Amino acid sequence: MSDRVALVTGSTSGIGAATARRLARDGYKVALHSRSSADVGKRMAAELAGASYHQADLADEQATRDLVAGVLKHHGRLDVLVNNAGQSIRIPHADLKAATPAVWRRMLDVNLIAPFVLVTEAEPALRKSAEEGRPGCIVNIGTHAGVRPKGASIPYATAKAGLHHVTRLLALALGPAIRVNCVAPGLVETPMTASWPEATELWNTRSAMRRPAKPEDIADLVAALVANDYVTGEIVIADGGLNLT
Numbered sequence: 001m002s003d004r005v006a007l008v009t010g011s012t013s014g015i016g017a018a019t020a021r022r023l024a025r026d027g028y029k030v031a032l033h034s035r036s037s038a039d040v041g042k043r044m045a046a047e048l049a050g051a052s053y054h055q056a057d058l059a060d061e062q063a064t065r066d067l068v069a070g071v072l073k074h075h076g077r078l079d080v081l082v083n084n085a086g087q088s089i090r091i092p093h094a095d096l097k098a099a100t101p102a103v104w105r106r107m108l109d110v111n112l113i114a115p116f117v118l119v120t121e122a123e124p125a126l127r128k129s130a131e132e133g134r135p136g137c138i139v140n141i142g143t144h145a146g147v148r149p150k151g152a153s154i155p156y157a158t159a160k161a162g163l164h165h166v167t168r169l170l171a172l173a174l175g176p177a178i179r180v181n182c183v184a185p186g187l188v189e190t191p192m193t194a195s196w197p198e199a200t201e202l203w204n205t206r207s208a209m210r211r212p213a214k215p216e217d218i219a220d221l222v223a224a225l226v227a228n229d230y231v232t233g234e235i236v237i238a239d240g241g242l243n244l245t
Contacts (some may be wrong), residue, residue, distance in 0.1 A: 004129075005029045005075040007068070009058065009118070010085030012037040012044065014190030015141060017184035018215035019082055022223045028080065031071040035085070058085055058114035059106065068121035078125035079134075080226055084117035084141045086160075088192060091153035104155045115140055116166060119167040123174065130177040134229055138174075139222050140167050142184040143172040144239040152196075158185075164235050172232030179232040180183070181225045186239025208241025 006023045010016040012034040020030045029050035032041045041053035052074045056067040071078060083199060087110040091098045119138060126136025145151025146161035167182040174180060187193055189201045189212050203212045221238055236244055 001209070003029070003077070004079040005031060005071070005077050006080035006082060007031040007033065007071050007083055007118075007122070008082040009033045009067075009115075010035075011082075012040040014192065015185070015188060015215045015218045016082075016084040017044065018053075018219035019084060019222050020044065020048070022219040023080070023082075023226065024051065024218070026223055026227070029075060031075060031078075033067060033085065038148065051160055058118075059109050060114075061117060064114050065115045065121050068107055068118060068125075077129060078122055078136075080137045080139070081118060081122045081126065082139045082141070082222060083118060083163075086111045087113070088156045090154045091155070093149075093154050099153060099155050103153070104229070106160070107153070107155040107159040111156065112162045112166070115163060119170060119180075123178065126174075126178045135147060135176060135232075136178040137226050138170070138178060139181045139225050140164075140180070140182040141218075141222075141243075142167070142182045144184050144186040144236065144237055144243060145230040147184060147237060148243060167235060168233050175232055178231070181232060182235045183218060183221050183225070184237045184239075185218050186236055186237075186242050189214055190216060203240060203242060206238065206242060206245050208244055211240065213238060213240060 006028040008020045011020040011032045024030050032053045035057045045051040045053040054070045056063040142164050143160040145157040146164045151157035171180040222234045
């Protein structure tokens with residue numbers, strides 16, 4: 001495992017940071033990424049064996065393409081891509097006027113188009129990785145709101161639902177050399193959700209597990225999908241059983 005490289009986007013906090021640390025423990029050299037938080041990324045890279053840090057705004061198509069090129073230049077290979085970086089916005093679903101075309105474009109650019117661009121740039125390296133006997137691996141981070149009519153806003157939920165379907169389409173298009181799966185969390189205790197007390201109350205009272213997820217809960221699931229060389233095209237809901245209610 002000492003030579004295998006995993007790029008985890010949005011990996012200086014929350015799910016991304018937990019996933020980067022988990023994959024590092026599993027023996028991967030991790031390429032860390034963020035749009036800002038460069039100081040945090042550089043500190044994490046210094047802590048994790050063989051890690052590197054790369055800064056890029058994934059709303060910028062060229063910067064997105066350059067991110068993969070930078071990882072390949074630094075590490076010389078890429079075996080796993082975790083499309084974790086995303087952006088949410090809280091808009092009541094009934095407030096249609098607030099979901100402006102500009103909001104729609106931002107949600108689609110960051111949550112759907114950027115992950116697809118990263119996949120297109122990473123595909124040659126992931127196929128080369130498969131020549132060593134294990135399929136290349138992509139794990140997208142979606143949301144339970146891409147499965148049920150829930151979520152912080154209609155544009156966000158729709159963009160993530162698109163990512164779910166892209167996951168299935170790519171699994172067919174890229175297999176068997178590259179596996180593609182998606183983890184769809186519910187509420188996760190991250191800085192992005194800290195100011196959403198009503199959602200926390202919902203998970204504490206109605207989900208089967210009676211709590212939101214911790215970032216490490218999602219990271220463990222990502223790591224399991226990375227470790228399994230057979231599963232592909234799956235959308236794994238990880239919402240503590242809220243979908244059962």
